[in-house]
Amino acid sequence: MYGKIREHLQNELSGIREAGLYKNERIITSAQDAVIKLDSGQVVLNFCANNYLGLSNHPELIRAAKSALDSHGFGMSSVRFICGTTDLHKELECQIAGFFGTEDTILYAACFDANGGVFEPLFSEEDAIISDSLNHASIIDGVRLSKARRFRYNNADMADLEVQLQKALDARFRIVVTDGVFSMDGNVAPVDEIVRLARKYDALVMVDECHSAGVVGETGRGVTEKFNIRGEVDIITGTLGKAFGGAIGGFTTGKKEIIELLRQRSRPYLFSNAIPPAVVGAGIRMFEMMAETSELQSRLHQNTEYFVTKIKEAGFDIKPTQSAICAVMLYDAKMSQEFATRLLQEGIYVTGFYYPVVPQGAARIRVQLSAAHQQEHLDQAIAAFKKVGNALKVLQ
Numbered sequence: 001m002y003g004k005i006r007e008h009l010q011n012e013l014s015g016i017r018e019a020g021l022y023k024n025e026r027i028i029t030s031a032q033d034a035v036i037k038l039d040s041g042q043v044v045l046n047f048c049a050n051n052y053l054g055l056s057n058h059p060e061l062i063r064a065a066k067s068a069l070d071s072h073g074f075g076m077s078s079v080r081f082i083c084g085t086t087d088l089h090k091e092l093e094c095q096i097a098g099f100f101g102t103e104d105t106i107l108y109a110a111c112f113d114a115n116g117g118v119f120e121p122l123f124s125e126e127d128a129i130i131s132d133s134l135n136h137a138s139i140i141d142g143v144r145l146s147k148a149r150r151f152r153y154n155n156a157d158m159a160d161l162e163v164q165l166q167k168a169l170d171a172r173f174r175i176v177v178t179d180g181v182f183s184m185d186g187n188v189a190p191v192d193e194i195v196r197l198a199r200k201y202d203a204l205v206m207v208d209e210c211h212s213a214g215v216v217g218e219t220g221r222g223v224t225e226k227f228n229i230r231g232e233v234d235i236i237t238g239t240l241g242k243a244f245g246g247a248i249g250g251f252t253t254g255k256k257e258i259i260e261l262l263r264q265r266s267r268p269y270l271f272s273n274a275i276p277p278a279v280v281g282a283g284i285r286m287f288e289m290m291a292e293t294s295e296l297q298s299r300l301h302q303n304t305e306y307f308v309t310k311i312k313e314a315g316f317d318i319k320p321t322q323s324a325i326c327a328v329m330l331y332d333a334k335m336s337q338e339f340a341t342r343l344l345q346e347g348i349y350v351t352g353f354y355y356p357v358v359p360q361g362a363a364r365i366r367v368q369l370s371a372a373h374q375q376e377h378l379d380q381a382i383a384a385f386k387k388v389g390n391a392l393k394v395l396q
């Protein structure tokens, strides 16, 4: 039986390899941090993790996780509505709502699940979902699972959004959906404008804050802080897997009735396990830390500004960024791979992205800054970029 599909799979795999699209995974043998060790023994500076606040290996979170492990055990062995809800889960949900200034929160195993389970229970044939063209794959999949009509607008293009809103005027309910930060470019969605248009055309607004929560806004409260529109976004989804500790877990936070209905009808919530107490305990400590100080945000913002300024001065072509993502444009796919390989030889770990992850002819190195980066890490990375940039003749 397997023989027939095996041949087919082998062909598919060699097709991926021949197209140069095969994804190899590097193996890390240390904890996730600014400095990591690879299985080759090489110690490198990490500039490609979503570890924006440097919390992935933070002693406070490790302590909180161990403490929850001791008090509440290892696993929940249950979905939330049967016997998977602890006092810790409720506390974390409450803290997330407090952080974003929303009414209630529902936890998921991941933001992929939060996005996968948010549309189908709320919207049907009579409704319209209007989605940014660069939205994350999990939003695209979530929209597909609902029966609502679909409209797409060009990335962050408010004139096009208005056209789509007009097309959807006959729908019962309309919702505009956007990523907060677009992860390949680092630009922030113009959520203030989106909210204004949504008001004009009587639509709801949903923002996926995976790359913006903890990062954007002076104290990291995300796009609603940046645009001073706290409480004006109806649905926010996010992850505990990036800035917020980087382990696992996702959430939807927003209007009370929306969250209440999701608890009743959202399939990834109803049919998937509760996240483990250690992760929840660390999450609680993490949000306490966010409430105590925005020191990590300050450091992240300083690091980003420093890196971006220096890399521009060096003559690199970068995408305008308002987040902790800096896209260094090289345009050519092979060049992006060569560049990343040479940077690794210099001890700088970054990833080169090219089609189909980014548009054809728009290959780049994506650099992700972290509060965990020390001044010398940044200087080392900038020096390596200059050296490789000169060698490969890409500086302007």
Ligand SMILES: *Cc1c(COP(=O)(O)O)cnc(C)c1O
Residues within 6 Å of the ligand: 109, 110, 111, 112, 113, 115, 136, 138, 179, 183, 208, 210, 211, 238, 239, 240, 241, 248, 249, 250
């Ligand atoms: C990473 C990411 C997700 C998925 O989050 P997980 O918690 O890792 O499943 C969803 N949306 C966006 C915009 C993301 O960047």
